[in-house]
Amino acid sequence: MNKIKIITIGLLTVIGHACTADFEEINTNPNTTNVGQIQASGMFEPLLYNGANFWLNYTWYWNNELIQFTAFTGGTTRQEHRYFISDSNWQSVWNAYSRYGNNVSHLYDLSVEQEDRSLEAISLTLKVLYMSNLTDMFGDVPYSEAFTARKANGTTKPKFESQKEVYEQMFADLATANAIYATEPIFIKPALDGMYSGSMKKWQKFNNSLYLRLLMRVSGRNEMNVGAKMTEIINNPSTYPIFTSNADNATVVFSGNDPYRSQFADTNEGSFTSSGRKLTEQLIKMAVIKDGNGQETFVDPRLPIIGKKNPNLSVNPDNVWKGTVSGVPEQDQSDADRGSSWLNTAVLARVDAPGSFMDYAEVQFILAEAALRGLISGGESASKEYYENGVTASVEKWAEYGQYSETPVTVENADITALLKSDLASWDKASDKNELIGNQKYLALFWIGMEAYHEFRRTGYPELTIGAGTVFNDYTLPTRFVYPTTTLATNPDNVEEAIARMGGNTMKTPVWWSQQAIQGGN
Numbered sequence: 355m356n357k358i359k360i361i362t363i364g365l366l367t368v369i370g371h372a373c374t375a376d377f378e379e380i381n382t383n384p385n386t387t388n389v390g391q392i393q394a395s396g397m398f399e400p401l402l403y404n405g406a407n408f409w410l411n412y413t414w415y416w417n418n419e420l421i422q423f424t425a426f427t428g429g430t431t432r433q434e435h436r437y438f439i440s441d442s443n444w445q446s447v448w449n450a451y452s453r454y455g456n457n458v459s460h461l462y463d464l465s466v467e468q469e470d471r472s473l474e475a476i477s478l479t480l481k482v483l484y485m486s487n488l489t490d491m492f493g494d495v496p497y498s499e500a501f502t503a504r505k506a507n508g509t510t511k512p513k514f515e516s517q518k519e520v521y522e523q524m525f526a527d528l529a530t531a532n533a534i535y536a537t538e539p540i541f542i543k544p545a546l547d548g549m550y551s552g553s554m555k556k557w558q559k560f561n562n563s564l565y566l567r568l569l570m571r572v573s574g575r576n577e578m579n580v581g582a583k584m585t586e587i588i589n590n591p592s593t594y595p596i597f598t599s600n601a602d603n604a605t606v607v608f609s610g611n612d613p614y615r616s617q618f619a620d621t622n623e624g625s626f627t628s629s630g631r632k633l634t635e636q637l638i639k640m641a642v643i644k645d646g647n648g649q650e651t652f653v654d655p656r657l658p659i660i661g662k663k664n665p666n667l668s669v670n671p672d673n674v675w676k677g678t679v680s681g682v683p684e685q686d687q688s689d690a691d692r693g694s695s696w697l698n699t700a701v702l703a704r705v706d707a708p709g710s711f712m713d714y715a716e717v718q719f720i721l722a723e724a725a726l727r728g729l730i731s732g733g734e735s736a737s738k739e740y741y742e743n744g745v746t747a748s749v750e751k752w753a754e755y756g757q758y759s760e761t762p763v764t765v766e767n768a769d770i771t772a773l774l775k776s777d778l779a780s781w782d783k784a785s786d787k788n789e790l791i792g793n794q795k796y797l798a799l800f801w802i803g804m805e806a807y808h809e810f811r812r813t814g815y816p817e818l819t820i821g822a823g824t825v826f827n828d829y830t831l832p833t834r835f836v837y838p839t840t841t842l843a844t845n846p847d848n849v850e851e852a853i854a855r856m857g858g859n860t861m862k863t864p865v866w867w868s869q870q871a872i873q874g875g876n
Contacts, residue, residue: 393468395470410707412450412804413802422435422818426630436825439826439836448492451487456501458484461473473541478534479528486524486571493865494516494856516852531558532561532562548608570724570812585730597713606709634677654797659756662695666693669692686822701755713802715745745779833861834861836860
């Protein structure tokens with residue numbers, strides 16, 4: 355274990371110096387370590403585990419605040435839910451994704467050099483995973499020329515490509531990876547793989563499920579011909595296997611032993627939630643049904659697993675689920691926050707809590723939307739089946755973690771049936787099926803990176819109430835993250851070209867695949 359710890363920390367130190375802060379710094383200070391000096395298998399493990407923790411941190415810190423799962427009401431040191439975001443924040447996010455993108459690109463080079471076909475395919479899948487998030491947050495980014503400075507024909511100032519071009523290249527990389535997985539290459543050290551234990555078939559399923567995620571992301575753009583590609587994937591499961599149950603979920607398992615510990619292993623309840631991030635009205639109203647007298651008559655079975663009622667009866671005398679107000683003005687914060695529910699620390703912050711990149715439930719919601727919109731065959735009847743599969747899979751996933759709650763939570767099949775018949779999730783009662791799918795997909799994406807934020811900008815679901823305190827972006831949910839000043843200063847020509855193509859470099863500039871851009875004719 356000590357040896358593995360040294361490898362993990364030591365390697366990341368090498369990578370950190372080699373892959374500095376952002377694209378421009380990376381390319382100005384190229385990697386001095388020769389490709390053959392590090393074993394690809396040794397580089398893979400820290401990338402996987404640290405990547406999963408990175409995903410956990412970003413869902414807690416960024417996604418939940420922007421998309422109204424939580425709101426930080428423990429003061430004014432954090433005001434993301436009010437859209438107060440500084441250049442240093444943009445820089446940090448840009449650095450983080452580009453660092454992982456660079457490291458995965460290095461892993462790919464190592465894999466090719468060392469003829470490790472299994473890691474060659476995995477590195478392509480992970481590259482798309484990280485780079486898709488970078489482009490989905492910032493818009494146009496480098497892709498074909500990114501991280502090439504260490505190569506003979508590389509560049510220190512990579513061009514920024516349009517999102518359409520980036521997506522086309524990501525699709526090509528996923529197709530290449532799928533073809534490699536199909537050859538069933540041998541993963542040399544399965545113990546290093548804390549997600550799939552070296553199973554190429556499961557990595558292939560993740561690769562193609564990620565393909566579906568990104569196809570759906572650009573499905574509003576007719577020129578991407580999404581329906582044809584989705585149909586090809588769905589109709590050819592032997593060629594394009596995808597997730598078929600929760601057993602396929604892209605979930606990194608932490609043992610709880612150092613260094614295989616969750617991002618939040620050393621946090622207490624105060625720093626994790628009770629003194630800062632509280633559950634919001636938005637989440638509570640989507641998970642709790644109340645009668646005309648305000649009495650709770652039904653609670654989504656996932657809520658007491660991911661959340662916790664405020665236990666202080668002096669502020670929550672009725673022992674109810676209550677949410678704080680996202681974007682509440684500072685002067686009203688104390689009143690809005692009184693009695694608000696918390697994240698469930700015992701479940702979410704335990705030392706061996708896993709990190710998820712993607713779930714089977716998400717795939718089912720993708721197919722439900724695709725069938726309803728006519729992108730794939732089946733129509734409304736197929737859409738309903740996919741939808742109910744998605745809700746069921748999400749509840750069953752969280753049900754496994756109910757045992758870790760301070761008061762263990764047990765979920766029975768009858769609870770899932772009740773949810774699917776309730777006003778919260780009933781297919782037959784819903785007047786707008788697209789909204790129903792979007793709302794339940796939003797809940798299923800809880801604790802999975804930035805996905806709920808991405809999906810809201812694509813679909814407009816769920817309907818969010820923008821708080822009166824969101825003055826920092828004129829009461830508008832940020833539509834993208836802003837290029838940091840360092841990026842503007844070090845690669846000005848390419849960045850300015852991207853800004854002109856996108857129509858601006860602000861938190862109101864829509865990304866190419868978003869509902870806002872498509873409806874606005876951009």
